[in-house]
Amino acid sequence: MVTPPPWHFSGNMLWIDCRVTPEAARKFLPEGLSLTQGEMNAAAVFSEWEWCSADFRESADPVRCQFSEFQILLACAHRGKQMARCPYAWVDSATSLTRGWIQGMPKQFGSVHLTRMLPVGLAGGRRGEGARLSGSLGVHDRRFASATVTLSRPEETPPALARLPLVHSRFIPSWTGERSPRARLMTSRVSGTEFGEVWSGSATLSFDESSVGSQDPDLLSLLPTETGNGYSFAYAETLEGGDYLD
Amino acid sequence: MVTPPPWHFSGNMLWIDCRVTPEAARKFLPEGLSLTQGEMNAAAVFSEWEWCSADFRESADPVRCQFSEFQILLACAHRGKQMARCPYAWVDSATSLTRGWIQGMPKQFGSVHLTRMLPVGLAGGRRGEGARLSGSLGVHDRRFASATVTLSRPEETPPALARLPLVHSRFIPSWTGERSPRARLMTSRVSGTEFGEVWSGSATLSFDESSVGSQDPDLLSLLPTETGNGYSFAYAETLEGGDYLD
Amino acid sequence: MVTPPPWHFSGNMLWIDCRVTPEAARKFLPEGLSLTQGEMNAAAVFSEWEWCSADFRESADPVRCQFSEFQILLACAHRGKQMARCPYAWVDSATSLTRGWIQGMPKQFGSVHLTRMLPVGLAGGRRGEGARLSGSLGVHDRRFASATVTLSRPEETPPALARLPLVHSRFIPSWTGERSPRARLMTSRVSGTEFGEVWSGSATLSFDESSVGSQDPDLLSLLPTETGNGYSFAYAETLEGGDYLD
Amino acid sequence: MVTPPPWHFSGNMLWIDCRVTPEAARKFLPEGLSLTQGEMNAAAVFSEWEWCSADFRESADPVRCQFSEFQILLACAHRGKQMARCPYAWVDSATSLTRGWIQGMPKQFGSVHLTRMLPVGLAGGRRGEGARLSGSLGVHDRRFASATVTLSRPEETPPALARLPLVHSRFIPSWTGERSPRARLMTSRVSGTEFGEVWSGSATLSFDESSVGSQDPDLLSLLPTETGNGYSFAYAETLEGGDYLD
Numbered sequence: 013m014v015t016p017p018p019w020h021f022s023g024n025m026l027w028i029d030c031r032v033t034p035e036a037a038r039k040f041l042p043e044g045l046s047l048t049q050g051e052m053n054a055a056a057v058f059s060e061w062e063w064c065s066a067d068f069r070e071s072a073d074p075v076r077c078q079f080s081e082f083q084i085l086l087a088c089a090h091r092g093k094q095m096a097r098c099p100y101a102w103v104d105s106a107t108s109l110t111r112g113w114i115q116g117m118p119k120q121f122g123s124v125h126l127t128r129m130l131p132v133g134l135a136g137g138r139r140g141e142g143a144r145l146s147g148s149l150g151v152h153d154r155r156f157a158s159a160t161v162t163l164s165r166p167e168e169t170p171p172a173l174a175r176l177p178l179v180h181s182r183f184i185p186s187w188t189g190e191r192s193p194r195a196r197l198m199t200s201r202v203s204g205t206e207f208g209e210v211w212s213g214s215a216t217l218s219f220d221e222s223s224v225g226s227q228d229p230d231l232l233s234l235l236p237t238e239t240g241n242g243y244s245f246a247y248a249e250t251l252e253g254g255d256y257l258d
Numbered sequence: 259m260v261t262p263p264p265w266h267f268s269g270n271m272l273w274i275d276c277r278v279t280p281e282a283a284r285k286f287l288p289e290g291l292s293l294t295q296g297e298m299n300a301a302a303v304f305s306e307w308e309w310c311s312a313d314f315r316e317s318a319d320p321v322r323c324q325f326s327e328f329q330i331l332l333a334c335a336h337r338g339k340q341m342a343r344c345p346y347a348w349v350d351s352a353t354s355l356t357r358g359w360i361q362g363m364p365k366q367f368g369s370v371h372l373t374r375m376l377p378v379g380l381a382g383g384r385r386g387e388g389a390r391l392s393g394s395l396g397v398h399d400r401r402f403a404s405a406t407v408t409l410s411r412p413e414e415t416p417p418a419l420a421r422l423p424l425v426h427s428r429f430i431p432s433w434t435g436e437r438s439p440r441a442r443l444m445t446s447r448v449s450g451t452e453f454g455e456v457w458s459g460s461a462t463l464s465f466d467e468s469s470v471g472s473q474d475p476d477l478l479s480l481l482p483t484e485t486g487n488g489y490s491f492a493y494a495e496t497l498e499g500g501d502y503l504d
Numbered sequence: 505m506v507t508p509p510p511w512h513f514s515g516n517m518l519w520i521d522c523r524v525t526p527e528a529a530r531k532f533l534p535e536g537l538s539l540t541q542g543e544m545n546a547a548a549v550f551s552e553w554e555w556c557s558a559d560f561r562e563s564a565d566p567v568r569c570q571f572s573e574f575q576i577l578l579a580c581a582h583r584g585k586q587m588a589r590c591p592y593a594w595v596d597s598a599t600s601l602t603r604g605w606i607q608g609m610p611k612q613f614g615s616v617h618l619t620r621m622l623p624v625g626l627a628g629g630r631r632g633e634g635a636r637l638s639g640s641l642g643v644h645d646r647r648f649a650s651a652t653v654t655l656s657r658p659e660e661t662p663p664a665l666a667r668l669p670l671v672h673s674r675f676i677p678s679w680t681g682e683r684s685p686r687a688r689l690m691t692s693r694v695s696g697t698e699f700g701e702v703w704s705g706s707a708t709l710s711f712d713e714s715s716v717g718s719q720d721p722d723l724l725s726l727l728p729t730e731t732g733n734g735y736s737f738a739y740a741e742t743l744e745g746g747d748y749l750d
Numbered sequence: 751m752v753t754p755p756p757w758h759f760s761g762n763m764l765w766i767d768c769r770v771t772p773e774a775a776r777k778f779l780p781e782g783l784s785l786t787q788g789e790m791n792a793a794a795v796f797s798e799w800e801w802c803s804a805d806f807r808e809s810a811d812p813v814r815c816q817f818s819e820f821q822i823l824l825a826c827a828h829r830g831k832q833m834a835r836c837p838y839a840w841v842d843s844a845t846s847l848t849r850g851w852i853q854g855m856p857k858q859f860g861s862v863h864l865t866r867m868l869p870v871g872l873a874g875g876r877r878g879e880g881a882r883l884s885g886s887l888g889v890h891d892r893r894f895a896s897a898t899v900t901l902s903r904p905e906e907t908p909p910a911l912a913r914l915p916l917v918h919s920r921f922i923p924s925w926t927g928e929r930s931p932r933a934r935l936m937t938s939r940v941s942g943t944e945f946g947e948v949w950s951g952s953a954t955l956s957f958d959e960s961s962v963g964s965q966d967p968d969l970l971s972l973l974p975t976e977t978g979n980g981y982s983f984a985y986a987e988t989l990e991g992g993d994y995l996d
Binding site for chain 2: 505506508565567568597598599601602605606607608610612613644645674676677679680681690745746747748
Binding site for chain 4: 369371394396398399466468
């Protein structure tokens with residue numbers, strides 16, 4: 013089901029800077045990681061992806077190559093190096109979910125939708141002044157998150173947190189009752205990182221606290237308390253593997 | 259469930275010219291329509307859409323605005339005017355399906371996927387030389403159609419059949435046993451038609467005859483016997499309503 | 505896509521008596537129908553179905569034969585005859601949705617789940633004392649309805665409203681702008697009606713008003729204000745066609 | 751996403767004895783397991799499940815509790831003890847898929863449907879003489895497997911292979927390039943095993959070799975060469991954890 017890496021990814025990103033309560037965020041950072049100070053210490057990210065293996069074997073079969081994702085990212089540091097930590101991710105593809113567990117990112121299953129970029133007409137999304145782009149996350153037929161970004165200006169760079177490497181910890185629950193090995197910190201080896209044109213603007217981001225709380229009280233504590241700017245950009249990378257950080 | 263028109267549509271199209279047997283095609287043309295002569299008398303079209311109502315009410319909720327479609331189109335004429343007839347269409351959204359029945363296009367339910375356009379990286383689609391774009395149609399967990407287009411050159415215009423108006427016949431089966439009114443020929447009133455950049459190239463298009471035949475022997479007779487050029491382009495229109503042609 | 509009737513249906517029903525505001529309910533009853541007096545004037549019904557055409561042609565392909573449904577039913581009368589009116593129905597199958605429109609039941613698309621009956625183990629549902637059976641409706645990744653019934657006793661008969669014929673009005677929106685014909689009242693011709701063992705008990709039924717209100721303010725007005733008994737039973741019928749009532 | 755065990759399962763099984771080529775089967779048995787002699791050395795199993803955690807926390811939300819599965823099972827022996835090995839399993843739920851990886855069963859994602867048991871009417875399934883029950887597996891919009899069992903007689907016991915413990919090997923691909931630990935043989939600790947009424951009859955089982963071969967040449971080699979009896983029964987168990995066998 014999962015081909016060996018490297019895997020190529022090209023995606024359309026709807027990114028929203030936000031702030032989470034530092035006390036809550038710290039509970040999601042394992043030993044060795046410290047939360048970054050700053051007003052916007054997190055991001056909520058909707059994305060829609062095409063992927064394929066290094067030899068492009070799935071490319072002629074797009075049903076195998078597509079998934080959408082919603083992530084919460086925390087700005088953190090490891091030995092003084094700025095990094096990004098992903099305590100929650102939802103995807104709508106079992107292949108992507110399984111690849112996530114392999115690399116130390118415990119993805120969950122969710123229904124994610126975001127406005128698609130289309131260069132003509134009135135119904136699609138554009139990167140241009142006044143364009144409105146929206147995203148949503150549903151889990152088990154409950155709406156968890158909804159967001160809209162109204163673009164106002166081009167940016168020279170993507171949001172800072174989007175340029176940082178991710179730090180994961182791979183943990184597979186024990187089945188025989190023996191103690192699982194300590195989940196070591198890992199970062200991904202990526203190549204071919206590419207950002208397309210970046211636009212930013214104002215953002216609204218709301219979570220349905222009743223839906224979230226009914227399913228995951230821990231997530232409830234981590235919900236953003238403030239929303240910052242929103243961004244739209246395309247992003248690509250090739251994921252080669254991982255390296256231990258400790 | 260279905261808002262009143264007008265409806266805006268913006269889409270990404272993967273278009274493949276093809277030839278169907280004239281005798282088979284004629285069985286799908288009601289009285290008043292004649293099949294157009296020509297080597298490529300049909301098209302197979304994969305498309306991925308964003309839509310919204312005239313007041314954009316659904317736009318902040320992309321889960322409501324997206325669907326994908328696969329159509330077979332026949333080149334025909336009505337009173338000397340070139341038109342396009344759609345004997346088969348499959349969509350992955352019940353809203354789109356219902357709208358189709360209202361306008362005289364008996365859409366069926368299917369799973370449609372096509373390569374998404376992304377401006378960065380190695381995994382997405384581009385409109386450029388050498389780019390490969392693929393599409394597939396599945397019905398009830400059976401693969402009906404698979405296609406790949408390898409782009410080689412920009413075109414000044416979209417394929418001829420894509421610029422013709424569609425001619426539909428609205429038919430809702432009777433429920434009380436009384437005779438249904440004659441299905442009159444109708445064409446759609448559209449505005450805001452827009453084509454993006456058009457690229458063309460060579461195409462492969464295959465249907466799984468065993469899968470198709472197990473579900474729909476009529477469709478089996480209509481499967482293309484020759485494949486022509488493939489095209490990729492974005493397309494938009496606003497659908498306002500319909501007019502009787504007879 | 506839709507075979508001609510008759511169609512056979514066999515289903516597992518989770519039924520909850522409830523009360524809606526009479527003023528609201530009356531707005532959903534067309535001329536010729538009057539709301540039935542009584543404390544419990546409505547029902548919320550989750551069901552999971554197998555269906556097939558008269559010649560059983562789909563039966564070897566269960567992917568074509570299954571759907572789930574959630575309905576709101578109103579107790580009403582036509583010329584003194586007790587009947588049931590269905591102002592809202594959601595199904596998870598486009599075939600079922602289309603059949604609904606043909607017979608005058610404007611089904612919408614939704615995600616419906618209910619506990620499945622299984623005769624062994626701890627995880628499935630049973631018709632027996634203390635058994636808990638649940639159902640849910642999601643629309644566009646929002647939870648609309650959730651219900652649980654705790655069974656306490658066998659019943660000799662199914663709930664009264666479940667034994668009444670349905671009265672529909674077929675309405676297909678106009679596409680050419682001409683006035684649609686008046687939607688006449690119709691009832692379905694059914695045969696082979698069969699009820700399995702019936703159990704009843706206490707019920708909880710909740711609607712997410714914020715989710716419902718964001719999508720359909722009319723439905724919001726019709727949400728139940730009181731919940732009565734819950735019931736579990738199997739039900740079957742063969743649907744032959746429809747007859748005008750006026 | 752995955753609660754800790756124990757987990758309760760109750761399911762409806764459509765079981766078909768079959769024979770695979772011994773040379774092919776042996777390639778799927780790791781060191782320590784030997785293929786069992788016998789004409790029917792394998793089974794193809796369609797199943798539809800309700801599950802819940804030990805505290806029944808998901809039971810009020812059936813959208814979380816349901817999945818369907820298709821498995822290929824091989825009859826094998828470990829140190830003289832008869833066991834069952836599952837080289838292939840497909841499920842339609844990411845939760846079930848993840849649980850599979852944890853316990854050493856590398857489940858893949860697929861679309862599985864089987865006739866549902868319903869005690870009334872003509873469209874559902876029954877355990878009785880002449881009843882026909884069908885199942886199907888689709889992967890990426892391709893039909894992999896289709897089966898029909900025509901029941902003819904009650905059985906005193908379920909098929910032999912269904913009563914044997916499963917032997918798994920947990921293997922999570924490496925991400926950092928270091929050698930993965932050897933995948934040790936494990937068996938599951940189960941309690942509360944329960945079989946419902948068992949019926950058997952003649953079976954047809956077909957795989958679409960072209961679809962399978964396009965996706966997985968290894969699986970192609972393992973496809974059954976002969977089909978034996980078919981069985982229908984309900985089955986339940988509580989899965990507590992796993993034990994190493996070596």
